[in-house]
Amino acid sequence: MNVVSLHQCFLGTLQANAEIRTQAEQQLKSAQKERGFLACCLDILNSADIELPVKKACLIYFKNIIIKNWRENGSIDHDEKPIVRERLLATIVHSDRSTKAIFIPILNEILVTDYPTEWPDFLDSTTRLFANPNDLDSLYTGMLCFSELCRKYRWMKNEDRSSQLDSIIKQYFSSLLQIGGQIISDSASSDSHWQLPEILKLILKSYKFVTYLDLPEPLQEEEAISNWIGFHVAVMNISLPSSAMQLDEEERHLSPWVKSQKWAYANILNIYVRYGSKGWLSDGSYTQFRALFSSSVVPELLKTYFGKIEEWRQGHRWISDASLYHIISFIEHAVTRKSSWGIIQPFLNNLISELAFPIFYPKDSVLELFEDDPQEYIMMTFTIEETSNSPVTAVRNLIATLAEKRKDTALEPILQFAYGKLNSLTSEQDTINVARQRESALRIIGCISSQLVEEQSPFKDQMEVFLSALVFPNFKSQFGFLRARTCNVSSKFSKLSFTDPNNLSVLFQGVMNCFNDSGHLPVQFEGALAIQSFIDFPQFKEALGSIIVPTTEKLLTLSGAIDSDLIPSVIQSCVENYSEQLEPFGISLTAKLSEQLMKLLEELNEAQSADPDDFDSDELGSKTNAALGIFSTLLTVLLYFENSAQKIAKLEQIYAPVLHYVLAKDLDSFFAETFEMLENTTFLTRNVSPTMWSLFEDSLRALMNSDLSLNLEDAMPALKNYMVYGASTIKTNSEYQQAMIGMVMKVFNKDGDFAPDDVMNAAELSTYIILALDSNSAGPYVPHLVKKSLEMMTFEEAEQPGNVYKIIMANVIIASLVVDPNHCLQTLIETSSTDSFFNLWNELCTSYKRVFDMKLSIMGLLSFLSIDMESLSQMNLEGVIPQFGKNLTILLTAVPKAISELEKKRKDMADTDGSNEITDEFIFGDNGEDSDEDENNEQENRDLAEAAETGGFVLDDDYIEQFGFATDDTFDEDPYANTPLDNLNIFKTFKDFILSVQASDSNKYSSIISQLNPEQMDTISNIVQIASN
Template sequence: MDTHTVYQLFSATYHSDPNVQKQAEGQLRQVEGTPGFISILVQILGSEEIEVQTKQAVSIYLKNRVRSSWVSEEVTTHNIIPIEQQDRDTFKANILGILVTVPNPVRVQLLDTLNRVLANDFPNKWADYINQVHAFLGTNDAKMAYVGLLALLQVIRVYQWRIEDKSPLVEIVQSSFPITLQMAQSLCNENSLDAAEMLRIIMKAYSIAIQYELTQHLQDNSSLVPWVTLMLQIVEKHIPQEMLSEDLEERQKFIWYRVKRRSCQNLNRLFSRYGNPAQIGQTSKYTAFAENFVQQFGPQILRVYLQQTDRWIKKETWLSQKVLFFFAEFYRDALTHKLTWQIMKSYAETLVTHFIFPQLCFTEEDEDLWVDDPVDYIHKRLDPLEDFSAPVAATITFLMNLAKYRNKFIFKKILININNVLETYRDAPPESKDPRQKDGALKMIGCLADLILRKKSGIAHHMEPFFTAYVFPEFQSQYPYLRARACDMLMRFNKMDFENKANLAIAFRGVTTCMRDTELPVRVQACLSLQFMIQHESVRNALIPSLPMIMQELLNLTNQIDADTLSGVMEEFVEVFSEELTPFAIQLTEQLRNTFLRIMQDYQDSAAVPVSGELITSTELDISDKTMAASGVLKTITTLLLSLESTPELLSRLENALLPVITYSLENAIIDLYEDIFDIIDTCTFSTKQISQTMWGIFELIYKTFKDTGIDYIEEIFPSLDNYISYGTQFFIQNTTLQRMINDIVETVMTSDRLNESERICGCKLIESILLNCRGVVDQYVGPFIDLVFKHLSNTKSTSLTNFKFYCIEAVINCLYYNPLLSLHILEERNLTQTFFSIWFDNIKKFSRVHDKKLVVVTLCSLMEIPVEQLPSILQTGWPQVLEVILTIFKSLPKAEENRNEMEKMYDNESDDDDDDGEADGESENRGDQAVDDEDVQDEDAEYLEFLAREAARNARSTTDEEDDDDPLEEEILFESPLDKLDVYIRFHDVFVGVQQHYPTSYNLLTKNLDTEKQNLIMKIINIANERRKNSENHTNENDNNYEKQMYNY
């Protein structure tokens, strides 16, 4: 195929006629495997006569083709047409030159393609790539030098997330960074946008190179001094006013400020990760580097930042929010080391008053966003996750750390500053009041709430008068953001106890009034605050008459803003007021359902749509917000269902209301919501202890979901499947289609390569559920179950048993309990009897839980009921060991039952336990008190990371080549099975006496090796059995006066 024909085909892919497009795309698929096809594309891209649209279509196709077909020979590929070696060579030989000539939209696609090729071929199959890059970097042609930088950045990006061998990156840094340093030093003296863009790429490359490791080359002063000097020059660089846009949003994105931001980020990274001894810990390999860096560069960086901050305070320069973010981030870290703190100390009060405070005040930008798009304002200002990543977040953290770690020096000064602002506002005439300053002062004190309320602060008792003087009046403020701030203050000081209950009543009325505010952000903030206020009993009692209205308002707000945080408020209310909300349960469930379906419709509307071969999506963050909001609604539904556990009739009605929620999510494969959806199915079926026609109606959909998209969620799906079998047994055993579906799920789980051992345990548990609940009616599955299990047991050593293999053993034990003769026959046929019993009995101590022990006893009792002559010879030989294993189990059973009872009590009491924050608070206080203001502060995060490093090293030393056992199995408190009601003491007693009476040969063989201790244990078991039987009969007779008391005699 010639170049012109290929060019025409690609030109046709953006033709206005869809039929022409479709025909061209079909022809391209037919010829794409032709040798030389990629080389033709390279020619088209390199031609200056070809129009941009066609080049863009070619570049998109090439990117997608390389993604799918440019793979290493070691990687197995299916249904993929490989790219010929000659085409690969042509691409490599021409790509850098093409990048020089193509327009930016095409270049973006080709850079992604280049990165993919490098990820597969560099360095082994493209050894001269760096030489090509250096040739471009060394030219006097600006466009070629620019492409050289882009090409360097792409190869560095290959190693950004790579954990394994990074030696090629070390070589790249050593050979290339001196060249880029020299370029950057020259570019820094220019003001052009092109110079800024090239500097941005250089700074980005440096940023990736130091992200996780600092190479020795970059640690050496010969490299470090010029790089740090360069970056500080960029930070100090004056940007001519005429270059800046009047539009503040555009100014924030201006290229020179992006360069400044990246330089600050690099300097901060060098300091916080490698260069601050107070943060990196004593075990770090960078300890020596840190000591040098903090002495030589720490003060230098700090002084430049302080000088720039001072100019910003005096309005002599403008700084972007991101640059201010990195300044605050550096100040936060610099205050931890005594050397940098000594420099910062004299500026601290100025930084609080003129750097931190203005950034916390309500701004014009905030007001514009509030008015123009209140929903976006809520997401950006009130959502904790959004707020955490906002530029002002570092400023808040700086303030909090300053007050905490340099408490004696600065804390009171901060409070005095706040008080001065608030008093000035209070005393000023109305026309002179600045409400934004009051908002900033309240926000500042709100950030310090935890420090203020600690026992040793000395000011906690002043906060109630503070609220009455400065916070409560703002519930009626003419400024909506101050009404919202009043609500926010109650949320931040939620641990404060109001001594005067009248003040608590004022707070409650203020918040409930704000819930009906005309401004959306105020209503949202009021709801968030109310969540924390219900810890007060008087507030809870006052809320009860208004609960329907409050829940309705929460639903209305959720429908307006899709905020996950509001779902958390609803969930909290449903949990706290479960009894009061029961009469409204159906109405509330229907409203939650409608809210969910509305969110999901919006989700679908926001979903990605393919356009001209390229996936164009609307805001991915918007989709993520909607998914989180939908998940929050589902969690609220689950909480509501759990609260109604004692009303199965009501739950059955709720199932019908929730059916659209379940079917929509599964039919549309909303994978992100599978966990929540299966929580709802599990809760419905477990709480009612029955399977309604409604729930049976979705079983096939559950099966289809598992087969199509849900296999990775088997651990979330399993509880529901178990419920179907356990509580719908009669319907299940009559329906062979359902049985085949469950069996197929078991087989898939036990054989699929997509699942690990932990996930395969669900397959073993399903086998157990089927065999325990469907006794006598699923004989046809016993053989397949044993075969599936032994695929994983065949190489098992008797001395090593992972948790998964333990469950495999239990699956076979369940087969034996289900039908001993059938299962023994199958084991004998496959010559597995000796193997299985050896593994089982050698690992009997692994059967530590009550259910495990019961299963062992009832299964071995079932075997004891078979005449020994009918048993396989290997069992006849080891027959006495069967009784010994039973006695071993009984010996440890009381302790296991005691442990389970304790865990059940703990579970029952869990909801009544309050989080004990006292120790944490005390520890936090002690840290603040122990931090001598002029000494180093040991960073808590660094301490924790150091601890993890020590633990990792210790674990690495203790690891052996032997197969590691998993963690010990713990009791599953909510697990129910048919064995729960079976008394193994009575069961053993009945079988033991029966064997003695009917099978003397078996009995004599069983008991021939019993010593006195074991005989006494048997007598103890029999006595316990008699006592339990007697108690059971007495209990029965007490409830039935028509029967005389009877006792069994043994």
């Protein structure tokens, strides 16, 4: 490998000429396959003569190769790895400051894979870099490498962690304290060297990594606790030097000094929550540490934190938002501890007035967003803050925790403060400063609202007067941010029973005025959410009903303007509450929702295909949630047209392009929602339209191109519906058959990371496929499916001891026996599996719970028993006839109760009337999957159940258990799902069979009933009699 030519390649990747760049990239792809490529990259990185941009290009390429190929089975030559390990640390030492961070993922990848077995001298090499404290580049590199070694243990929880890590902590962590202490002792002087605050940050991160998942024993010792807590407090006490304070406030958090303080506060919070207090995160192994920490450490830390808050309030200390978050969160956790509450209680009023109120008071930068970037304002103020480390989030949690956990002591002072503040402002003019104060006070009220309206609250009866006097008037504020907050806080009192109609009128008018405020998006947004909150109020419902169509149209417009899943949820509530009024609007509603959804999907697809750095992750998350919300709303609209297949046919034409786009672009984040739409469309129409068949093709392609192990379960209900409602097409379309069988065999062959659940899904899908075919079309597939099912049962039986797995795998063979008995039995005989499978089947016949399994086995038994005696004798299978006759009786005894229970479940579900089944003709190969339900089936099932209760035959658990049924074995049947056998009149089918055999083959009939007792013979007689009526 020639270093000069490689240098030219990297130089070429930086050229403006696209042709030169492409040529250089191709040359690099070829060069990386040659031995010595990584060593040449290290030569370039260590050369003093090569310009920095080329080094950066080389380093990034080097990093990508390491990350993708270092681990086992990667393409990196085994002999080259020791060279990389040997030279890497020295390369980092001499690298430019701007490139050092790029080495972090390289170090991490190699350490995770190779330390300590393949890189045993890494620790010694690292700590040797600590030897000369004046060589700051070496000291920084040593600390960088040491922190990455600690990172390796962050998520490790096993014996190796303790055996490896404890010795590292004992030997080297005292050195970290010494180095860190020297940096802290003269922060002003240290500020002149960029490496020193970075080293301080890495020391704190090293402590974070080793204490994140558990607390190593060496750090539980009293001396270590004192030293490390003292070190963290010393970092907190640093007066930020000029390099930090000279930065703009928005940029200051990037300073390593500020980051060090953030990690100091964060580490202490983590130690407290996980190990220093009793709770769900800690266990009994920290009892001694917990006692020491709670009694000695927490009180001193609280004093320190209250001191820091006071300095911050007086403007004597600048504290970053992240550090404030951790300070407040620490106090919040201490509120819940009896041992520390006594320390906090005297500061309660200060926490409300000097901490919560100022933090809730909106900054200029936030109010600028209200005007200039309303979407960002909504995300920051009303949505995302729940997941961000902002002091606003921490204060809200603190106030809520005080109100809940220290209700008797804290709730009234919090309410009194907010009441006093709002009341004092009633006579003030509506200035920006007054509006900000009201905003802050209202946010405090929002934090405690749930406690104020609960049944036992002493303040509940006062809340209506409070709201009408001090909250609702703010609906008329000239400041939009305050009107939005008024909507938000009012919504939190939706459980309150209002007694004065005038107050409800003011509330409704205020909410609708906000919703109609087209000039301020956040106000509209909160108005929309308030509509959802109060939609169940009779006065609201009646008033809103008269304007529901224009309201829904406006909600659609708002949904298009804001990437949020909350507005689609409001639309969904409107559809649920005003379905009749909105039904004529359904087509237009679906069209607008589909248009918005397509726009979001196109933006997300563009982001998926582009450089991740070009897109904001929060924004993409908002768009994803908004798309999911619209999918949910589309489904709600669809379900409200369930009684009109004609209207659904129109709707599907509108949303089908959206589903096609998801599948065609492999947007697997929305596969589940897409399959749910396909499932419900086919279910509600009991039909598969040409459009749905086109989407079926898209689905199969998308599933095979994606990770099938992640997506098959989501697709199952839709794919099964295609087999049920599209059986006639499946039966005649060999391409569809081959595609479905190919997908099933991919799972059976374990061509991917498939779990037993995936195998069961594939097996159940195989059963549905077979039942959609006839003997001619099933012939090519039955032998393969039977063999594979037998194989899977054998391989998995030890790991899947329960009956569920066996039932589902056996159903593939039983379905094959129903549809194509010749090929099925031939395959069982060829594989010498007849005895073992029939023995298993005999066992399973006494353990079925699902109607589908019972019906399928009855059909399988009838199919077998329908074979002429001569053929059975030639196959040496006539000996199983008596047992199969007994199995038939057992199943026919159990199935009426199972059907009755399933019908009860379906009746208990909302809107389950109507046919969703197919006829028994389908099983025997007749055409047409749209037949109506046999009206006699339901009455016949009731007659059979009644016969059981009145002595015709027994269905009680004792009777079932004597034949081996396990009554505690639960294998639930989905009452919403349909199967190919739902409409099969199994009793009529049995009656026709048994009468035919009795008349035409008395020997076989005698063999079938030879093991039945009188009670079981009565069962057969009753079934024949009832089925004949």
